[in-house]
Amino acid sequence: MLRSILRRSLPLLAVLCLTLTACGGSGSGAAPFDPASAAQALQDSGAFSEPLEQMDKDLACGTLYDISADDVADCAVYTTPTAGAEEIAVFAMTSEDAAKSALSALEQRVVDQKEALASYQPDEVSKLDAAVLEQRGSSVLLAVANDADAARKAVDALK
Amino acid sequence: MARKPSPSRPSLPLLAAGLVVCAGLLMAPTLTRAMSGGPEPSAAPAAPSVTPVAPSVATPPPSALAAAQSAQPTAEPGTEPAASSAPASSGSFDYSQPAPASEEVDLSYFSDALFIGDSRTEGLELYSGISQAEGVSFYCYKGITVFDVMEQEPKKLIELGGSKYSIVDALSRESGKYKKVYLSLGVNELGYYDDQGFHDKFAALIDRVRETQPDAVIYLQNLAPVDPIQCAKNWPSYVSNEKVHTYNQIFRQLAEEKKVVLLDIFSALGDPDGVLDTENTVDGVHFTKAWYQTWLAYLRDHVVDPSQL
Numbered sequence: 001m002l003r004s005i006l007r008r009s010l011p012l013l014a015v016l017c018l019t020l021t022a023c024g025g026s027g028s029g030a031a032p033f034d035p036a037s038a039a040q041a042l043q044d045s046g047a048f049s050e051p052l053e054q055m056d057k058d059l060a061c062g063t064l065y066d067i068s069a070d071d072v073a074d075c076a077v078y079t080t081p082t083a084g085a086e087e088i089a090v091f092a093m094t095s096e097d098a099a100k101s102a103l104s105a106l107e108q109r110v111v112d113q114k115e116a117l118a119s120y121q122p123d124e125v126s127k128l129d130a131a132v133l134e135q136r137g138s139s140v141l142l143a144v145a146n147d148a149d150a151a152r153k154a155v156d157a158l159k
Numbered sequence: 160m161a162r163k164p165s166p167s168r169p170s171l172p173l174l175a176a177g178l179v180v181c182a183g184l185l186m187a188p189t190l191t192r193a194m195s196g197g198p199e200p201s202a203a204p205a206a207p208s209v210t211p212v213a214p215s216v217a218t219p220p221p222s223a224l225a226a227a228q229s230a231q232p233t234a235e236p237g238t239e240p241a242a243s244s245a246p247a248s249s250g251s252f253d254y255s256q257p258a259p260a261s262e263e264v265d266l267s268y269f270s271d272a273l274f275i276g277d278s279r280t281e282g283l284e285l286y287s288g289i290s291q292a293e294g295v296s297f298y299c300y301k302g303i304t305v306f307d308v309m310e311q312e313p314k315k316l317i318e319l320g321g322s323k324y325s326i327v328d329a330l331s332r333e334s335g336k337y338k339k340v341y342l343s344l345g346v347n348e349l350g351y352y353d354d355q356g357f358h359d360k361f362a363a364l365i366d367r368v369r370e371t372q373p374d375a376v377i378y379l380q381n382l383a384p385v386d387p388i389q390c391a392k393n394w395p396s397y398v399s400n401e402k403v404h405t406y407n408q409i410f411r412q413l414a415e416e417k418k419v420v421l422l423d424i425f426s427a428l429g430d431p432d433g434v435l436d437t438e439n440t441v442d443g444v445h446f447t448k449a450w451y452q453t454w455l456a457y458l459r460d461h462v463v464d465p466s467q468l
Contacts, residue, residue, distance in 0.1 A: 051441055053448050059290055081286055081451070082442045083278035083301055120278070120302030120347075 031159060032139035035090040038158055039076035042088050045154035047145035050086045052078040060089070065105045067091065071098035073138075085113055085124035089142040099138045106133055106142040113144070250467040254415045257423035258378075263460040269339070270294035273372070275326060275364075276343035277303050279383075279445060283343075286448040287455035296337070298326045305344045305360045306351075309367075327364075330371040337372045338465075341458070343380040343424070345406045346444060350397040358409050365417045376465055377419040381410040383428040383454075386435040389443030398444065400434060420463050427457040 043052065060077040061069040074092040089106060093099040110131050117124045130148035132155055134141050145151035269292035274280050280299040284290055300316045303326075307313060313325035324332055342364070348357055368377055382403045390398045407425055414421035428450065430436045435443070439450040446454065 051447075053286060055285065059285060063284065063290065079285060080441075081282055081448060082445050083281065116301045 030136050032092060032137040033090050033141050033158060035074050035076035035092055035139075038090045038141060038155070039078060039088050041154050041158060042143050042145070042151060043078070045145075045147075045150045047143070047147040047150035047154060048086050048088075049146035050080040050082050050084055052080055052086065052088065054078050065089065065102070065109055067102050067105045068098075071095070071102070084121055085117055085127045085144050086146060087113075087142065087144045090139070091141075092139045094138065096138050099135050099140050102140045103133070103135045106140060109142065110144070252420070252463065252467045254418050254421070255411075257381075257421045257426075258461045258463050260460055261462050263456075264462050266292040266459070268292070268459070268462060271337055272296070272339040272341060273333075273337040273375075274299065274341045274343070275308075275368075276341075276380075277301065277347055279346060280341075280343050282445055282451050283454055286446075286451040288452060289455050296333075298329055302347055303344070304347045304351075305357065305364055306348070308344070309360045309363050327367055330367060334371045335373065337375045339378065340368050340372055340375045341378045341380060341422075342368070345382045345403075345410075346385075346398075348406070349399065349402045350395060354405060354409060357406065358413065361409070361413055362417060365413065365419055369417075374465075376463055376468065377417075378422050378458075378463075379410055379414050379417075379419045380422045380424045381407040383424045383446075384433055384435045386437050386440045386443040388437055389440060391443075393442045394444060418468070420468070422458070422461055424454065424457070428454060 042048070055064065055077040057069060057072060057075055057077075060075055061067045061072060064077065064079070071094050072091055073094050076088065076090045078088040080086045087109075089109075091099070091102050093102055110128050110133070114125055114128045117128070127144050127146060127148070130145075132141065132143040132145070132148065132151050134155060141155060143151040143155065266289065269289055271294060272292070273296045274283065276283075276297075276299045278299070278301040280297065281301065284297045284299065289295055298317050303316070308326050313327060315323035315325050315328075317324045317326060317329040319329055319332060342361075344361070344364075345357075351357065365377060365379070368375065384400050384403055385394075385398055387400065403425070411421060413419070425433075428435065428439070428446070435446075439447055439453075441447055
């Protein structure tokens with residue numbers, strides 16, 4: 001009888017297992033972003049039309065984004081010296097909670113940039129409207145690109 | 160920029176109503192300027208934004224330019240700011256000339272410095288390496304003009320202690336904190352045609368800085384040139400070195416009038432022909448990372464001892 005119960009429960013158990021593995025965090029179970037390789041993949045994707053310069057962690061945390069440097073394990077941040085919208089920011093945080101806060105900070109960055117650029121370089125606002133913003137476990141990614149589709153494809157390809 | 164799709168054709172009465180409204184809107188600014196005798200600066204920054212701003216109808220009074228050319232400070236009656244004017248100079252500094260070269264200072268010199276400016280000052284903060292000076296502060300914003308800074312109710316752009324302040328209110332909040340204040344504005348005003356207004360607003364800003372930061376050396380940075388080749392591709396025609404020259408004459412006048420230290424950024428970052436070299440700019444106006452570092456290098460070896468002032 002026990003064997004019969006187990007045999008009938010197997011499919012349900014299998015479904016439960018698959019569901020639990022998918023609940024490891026946002027991103028359908030994909031591994032967290034590795035900042036350096038994610039940023040490189042984005043730059044290689046052809047999605048960006050402006051020159052990009054790398055920012056160090058101290059500038060990224062506090063000046064660009066309201067993210068506590070103590071919660072950052074690693075990051076790769078690029079901005080454009082044209083003062084336009086194009087930007088790459090990938091953060092590996094120390095926890096998922098820290099990543100949630102970082103995601104909010106990146107969302108706020110997009111809002112602030114839209115406000116700043118609306119009258120200054122209005123053509124740039126559409127790039128911000130199509131920003132790629134994603135959390136995967138304890139990591140977050142922001143990509144504001146000239147070609148949002150190419151940026152999205154590059155991010156989706158990251159495993 | 161992608162074009163937006165055309166709207167569906169309206170009915171005839173609606174079209175007529177729309178034409179009447181448009182005609183009224185087009186005529187209103189002209190009527191307003193004629194009645195007021197002078198323009199208000201455009202709400203939207205004129206340059207280097209792609210959005211063009213119509214030049215003002217009123218002809219700017221010649222006093223600002225004439226005074227700059229003669230190097231005799233003048234002011235129209237009633238236009239001198241009521242706040243504290245230039246202090247009596249006790250030192251030997253010649254305010255009619257840009258700061259001479261000095262010994263290079265350590266980055267820590269900027270630890271009690273405040274930089275007020277626009278997107279190029281933002282670039283200085285992000286790309287020059289100056290942010291390694293712990294404590295250095297920046298009140299800068301893309302597209303900002305001196306008219307914006309000195310508006311009756313200026314926008315709150317600066318976050319301090321969890322709250323937002325306008326630049327002038329931030330100066331008051333941080334009263335006495337800074338020993339050096341660097342000013343760099345003007346490139347977003349290249350499309351404005353109100354030279355007297357530019358002069359007067361800048362004078363008022365300098366007064367406000369002096370009031371709130373009484374121990375600070377005030378450095379007034381003139382405008383770097385632009386690259387005409389890239390500007391022709393990227394920016395409206397009023398983004399030009401002709402206008403840069405006009406404003407730099409006004410800066411020279413202001414430095415003498417207000418006894419502030421003029422920094423000749425134009426010469427520091429321009430080439431021998433007086434333009435911004437193509438290889439030093441990313442779009443004709445904003446600098447490359449390397450050129451922002453050149454700007455910082457100039458600031459580091461053009462400092463003035465307060466006892467000279």
